[in-house]
Structure formats: C-alpha cells, structure tokens
Amino acid sequence: MRIFLLIFVCSFFSSASLAAEPRNIDELKNEIRAYVQSGEYAAAMAAEAARADAWLIARAAQRTSGERLAVVFDLDETLWSNWAFIAEEDIGGSDARWNAWMAQGKATAIEPVRAVYRTARRLGIEIFFITGRRERLREATERNLRAIDCAECAALIMKPDAWKGTATAFKTAEREKIVRRGFVIVASLGDQVSDLVGGHAERTFKFPDPFYFTP
Numbered sequence: 001m002r003i004f005l006l007i008f009v010c011s012f013f014s015s016a017s018l019a020a021e022p023r024n025i026d027e028l029k030n031e032i033r034a035y036v037q038s039g040e041y042a043a044a045m046a047a048e049a050a051r052a053d054a055w056l057i058a059r060a061a062q063r064t065s066g067e068r069l070a071v072v073f074d075l076d077e078t079l080w081s082n083w084a085f086i087a088e089e090d091i092g093g094s095d096a097r098w099n100a101w102m103a104q105g106k107a108t109a110i111e112p113v114r115a116v117y118r119t120a121r122r123l124g125i126e127i128f129f130i131t132g133r134r135e136r137l138r139e140a141t142e143r144n145l146r147a148i149d150c151a152e153c154a155a156l157i158m159k160p161d162a163w164k165g166t167a168t169a170f171k172t173a174e175r176e177k178i179v180r181r182g183f184v185i186v187a188s189l190g191d192q193v194s195d196l197v198g199g200h201a202e203r204t205f206k207f208p209d210p211f212y213f214t215p
C-alpha cells in the first residue's frame, strides 16, 4: 500500500513539473491570419449572424401587443471589424495604439451583422449598443457608426472613463437597466463571453474572436 502511495505521489509531482509547453506565438499568429484570409472567419461570422437574423424575424412575429422588443449589439469585432489595425499591429497592439486607432473612427462594418441591424430596424426592434469602449471615445465611436450607416439607435452605452470593473459586470448591469425601462431584450450579440453572460436576454449570439480576450 505504501509503495502504491509513493508511486502515486511521485507520478503526480513528475507530471505537474512537466506542464505542457505553451503554444508557439508565431505559429498561433499564422493560424489566425490564415483563419481570416481563408474566409473561414467571415463564414463563421455570417453563419452566426444568419441565426440571429432568423431569430429576430421569428421573435418579432410572436410579439404581443405593447411588447417593446430590443436587441443589444456589441461593437468591436461584432458590428464592425478592427482587422486592419490588428493585422497592422501583428495581432498585438498596446492600449495606447488601440485608443489611437479607435479615435480615428475607421472600423469597417461586418456586413452580415449590419444586416441584422437593418432587420431589427425594419421590424421595429429597438437597438442598443453596449460597448466596452470608454466615454472619452464617444465622439469617434458615433462618427464611426455614422460612417457605416448604423447611427440609428435607442442608445450607445459606453463604459465610464473611470470604470474599474469587468466588462461582464458593466454589460450585465446595463442590460438590466434596459429591461427595467420596460424593454424585452430578445437577442444579445457579441464576440466575447463577457458580452453575453449575466442574463437579461432571451437569446445570445456568440461571434468568433481569436484576436483578444476581454474579461
């Protein structure tokens, strides 16, 4: 018995000391570039957008009288793409570089998600943008929304400049406020898990994002 225990303890420690080597960052970057350049990324975005679009149409058809339906969109890597910047930065980029890029208002529409926005407009579903971008980027973000013809919305909700909590906490609380105002959030669309967890949406739609992680 004691020998077995000793073998167990030894094997435990030897395996613990042989943790798997992390993925090679250059190989990983190559995979990400190939994922985008092959069209797989766009196809995955389009497939999820099509599911969201179909759901909005189905849900609007079930609308009861007086029901105020709403949809929540995240912005970065959901409604629009920063790939031009991400590629330029070799899939990196400091906070300062990101802020400088976002201030330009040059993110490009992700077409199938913009189509979901247009479907919501057509169906009279109110649009709320909830973004992790800070208030100090409001002017540039509104300019970017106008540039991609998506400026019509009930609200553009941005993190306060001094916000210190997680995106999950911020976004969940903001959806809760929308619900308290009497809206039914029928769908929430985002590229991060933090866009979608926390409830207050009938359905969530998760878009791919191998570029960065927002807790």
Ligand SMILES: [Mg+2]
Pocket (backbone or CB within 6 Å): 074, 075, 076, 077, 078, 190, 191, 192
């Ligand atoms: Mg995003």
